[in-house]
Amino acid sequence: MSFWDLFKNKKAEEIPVFADSPLKAYECIFEGRVQGVGFRYTVFDYANKLNLQGWVKNLDNGNVEAVIQGPDEKVDHLIKMMDQYSFAKIEKLNKKEIAINEEFEGFEIR
Numbered sequence: 762m763s764f765w766d767l768f769k770n771k772k773a774e775e776i777p778v779f780a781d782s783p784l785k786a787y788e789c790i791f792e793g794r795v796q797g798v799g800f801r802y803t804v805f806d807y808a809n810k811l812n813l814q815g816w817v818k819n820l821d822n823g824n825v826e827a828v829i830q831g832p833d834e835k836v837d838h839l840i841k842m843m844d845q846y847s848f849a850k851i852e853k854l855n856k857k858e859i860a861i862n863e864e865f866e867g868f869e870i871r
Contacts, residue, residue, distance in 0.1 A: 786815070786830035786859050789840065793852035795825045800849045805870050807842050811835045814865035830865055 791800070796819050804817045804827055813831035820826050829836050844851055 782833040782835075784831065784861060785833045785836060786828065786861050787836060788857045788859050789827045789829060790820075790855040791825045791827070791843070791849075791851050792823075792854070794850040796823055798848040800825055800843070800846065801870050803846055803849075804839070804843060805868055807839050808868040811839055813839060813868055814862075816869045816871050818871035828859070828862075830862060 801817045801819065804825075808815065808817075808829065811831065813829055813835055815828040815830045817825060817827040829839060840854065840856070843849070844854075
């Protein structure tokens with residue numbers, strides 16, 4: 762078993778079928794115990810499984826920032842999955858809608 766296998770949440774692999782929903786982009790700041798627990802890797806993994814675009818990175822203040830773009834229902838599902846991620850504890854989420862970025866290709870960890 763690899764190191765990252767410890768962080769995988771099997772619920773994420775049970776991806777539901779989503780109805781068509783509008784394309785949206787959000788800047789999200791996750792506050793709480795979100796660094797040092799595989800949070801960025803898990804956001805990256807879920808976002809790729811959901812075919813979302815954007816990026817995720819640690820901030821100097823201990824929070825994690827993500828720009829997530831895709832169908833609204835899929836973005837909401839990703840955030841819900843992160844809230845259920847057992848190694849992290851999200852105490853606060855600041856989610857702000859932003860303009861669509863046509864240059865995104867996939868999802869990355871910064």
